[in-house]
Amino acid sequence: MILQTRCLCSGRSSPRIVLPFLRLRPPPLVLLRKAHTSKTSKRQYGEITIPEIDAKWLARWEDTPRTFQSPSTSTKPPYYVLSMFPYPSGTLHMGHLRVYTISDVVARYKHMKGFNVLHPMGWDSFGLPAENAAIERGVDPAEWTDQNIETMKTQLKRMGARFDWSRELRTSSPDFYSGTQKLFLELYKEGLAYRAPALVNWDPVDQTVLANEQVAKDGTSWRSGAKVEQKYLEQWFFKITRNAPFLRHSLESLRGKWPDHVIRQQENWIGESSGSRVKFPLRIADADGSSHEDALKIYTTRLDTIFGVQFLALSVTHPLVQKFSETDAELKAFVDNIPNLPVGTKAGYLLSNVKAFNPILQETAEDGTLLPAGNFDLPVFVAPYVLGGLGTSAVMGVPAHDQRDFDFWQENCPEQPVRFVIVQQGAKDRMVEPRVVTSTTNKIFAPGITKSFLNENCGQYAGLNCVVAHQQLFATLKERGMALPSKRFRIRDWLISRQRFWGTPIPIVHCGSCGSVPVKDEDLPVLLPKITLTGKGGSPLKQAKEWVKTTCPKSV
Ligand SMILES: [Zn+2]
Incomplete structure (x- = not known):
């Protein structure tokens, strides 16, 4: 089988890759069983095709979704396997197959050892690429994201991994980001989320703030290729510096267990x-x-x-x-x-x-x-x-x-x-x-x-x-x-204002007389408005006039 792998996250295309394991002979155990029950010449030793086996088991698992579910009533010891949720960029690539194979192996091993294994899957579905794609194609970023999720979900299922799809979540759904907003407000109340003017990397083409990691060595934007400018903007931060002494101190407990160069990198970062x-x-x-x-x-x-x-x-x-x-x-x-x-x-x-x-x-x-x-x-x-x-x-x-x-x-x-x-x-x-x-x-x-x-x-x-x-x-x-x-x-507070539109709305109202006022818990989630993205300058939220002009939570 030959796959064209393309990662929309980085916009790079990698060479065609032949999946080597699909060229191997099937394992002997399968061969013997198949050979014993075969009725046609096609099912003789050495002529079994992986796609047929795939199709059979995928259909079986589709019909019995409980196979991979983790019942909360189980009396078995619990075991949680969580791999990083993919960004729904369009299609899976080799990197996805690699990481999800690792977590799948762990999940299956623990299942066979008698654990009640929870191995969920979800989608890290907010982000700038969806917004850019929506502008290019003239579609709603939610629509583009949902289409990609459907495609990638089909591909992930074909991989035959042991995911509990009944627990599937997507970070761009209001059910989920209601929780994100609650967490944000908890941090805000503790003084761990705050707003301040800051010098940021500014992409003049995408009209957005970039993380340092998104600026290439030659000072250009990772996506648009534009020369990155520095600009002061009001930004939201998480106050991770409050934990700097704790982080530094905790590194000591990793000495001898983690590679020295990784510990040194962490020391330099802190x-x-x-x-x-x-x-x-x-x-x-x-x-x-x-x-x-x-x-x-x-x-x-x-x-x-x-x-x-x-x-x-x-x-x-x-x-x-x-x-x-x-x-x-x-x-x-x-x-x-x-x-x-x-x-x-x-x-x-x-x-x-x-x-x-x-x-x-x-x-x-x-x-x-x-x-x-x-x-x-x-x-x-x-x-x-x-x-x-x-x-x-x-x-x-x-x-x-x-x-x-x-x-x-x-x-x-x-x-x-x-x-x-x-x-x-x-x-x-x-x-x-x-x-x-x-x-x-x-x-x-x-x-x-x-x-x-x-x-x-x-x-x-x-x-x-x-x-x-x-x-x-x-x-x-x-x-x-x-x-x-x-x-x-040296560690700096974490700048979180990155998306222009396709991200969790920050649940704070800026009131002319009271200043920044948190939205009340019972009014969450603050939903993203429906607007048409044009990609032309400034914040797309300016269009949503009714959404921008809201009432102050203190005055109601
Ligand atoms: Zn007010």
Whole structure:
């Protein structure tokens, strides 16, 4: 038998493949039995055809569907075999046969060992390919998906696998995605699902967000082939970073059981780094003319540069920014405009009501007690270049020794001098005087930590090697209750907004007065509207005007 295998998931076509096992002689047991009962010459030894055997048993299993069902009343020990549900792309390919043969072997083995085996099959039937196919063919994505499922189901049945079809499910059916929506709302209530502007991979042809895995090495889209752009968009995330320490810790239990290189890949993905969490006191001016104090926690791996801090910057997702933008219309406009800013923007918004104090400058009295914070003179900005969700969503800006901080400083405070605090070993210029630096006249200095030392701008720490200074500065701040050791992880929250239309509707209503409001449980599922997909720009949901303009769950 020759199959043309084509995977619509990747859009690639693989060469014709001859299924080798269909050319083998049938196993002896079957041959003997068949030879014994044969009546025609065709049924003599060696002349039995697999398709005939297939047809006989497929018909038998079709007539008695209970053969492979897993009754919930069974007293046998239960065993669950679950393979990944296929995406209904149109036809099965060799990859499907391979994976489902493996799970079928396990299911049959466990069945023969006396287990009540549940081996279900279903369809991972939401996704962009269905939407694209629907646009190309001018059909409803649901219709296209259902047709494909019928074709693939027939093929899967011909494979003769031991699936319990009475448990079949498809993720695009409202019965199923009602559950998806319930789970989403549970995560939302726990703060594990949230919405934030994020820099995403944007496919200008498909008009959709792409996962990193969908961007080819040459920077083009895996499907459309278009050059992928970077763009800020409001996106939904799952807060998987909350589990980063647990994930990292759990890897230890796999050592010696999993291949080393797999564990290393996981370690790199989680990407743990060690640094310090430093508290910067804040003074916030209130509307009535008074002021109050607060503190900002900042993660840094370069505490040795703390004397060079000239500003603090908050990500747009920082809780303080969200709080201030409720009363500061200009700030809200800045945040709202971020999606329109170019990639790598150094734009900043100065929070004029907030000033910060550098905790290393706090002085002590003669008896060793700490004096109150002195000059609150550090400006605090909101800056899109600070990543939300990483560490503390806030950075200490050291323009002299960090390129990104310098670029931001130059953009927002071009006339202000830069204060250098670290000097490379052997350098003649100790760079003590602050100076106005421009990228054409001078380069900033990103110091390596081992071969540099602190200059005279660092008080009692001047002359110390950066590594030693780092340890001493941390000890001092820790004693004052202003620093703690901290871990940070490279793992990012999981961006889930990917489909334009053919996906589970997110059950949140955006209300002009209440903000984001979860749909009530009894109103689930939120059904996808029926619309015609044109593939022309923007969200297809714009067409469904009645669906988009709904009532706020809080007002009914
Ligand atoms: Zn409302």
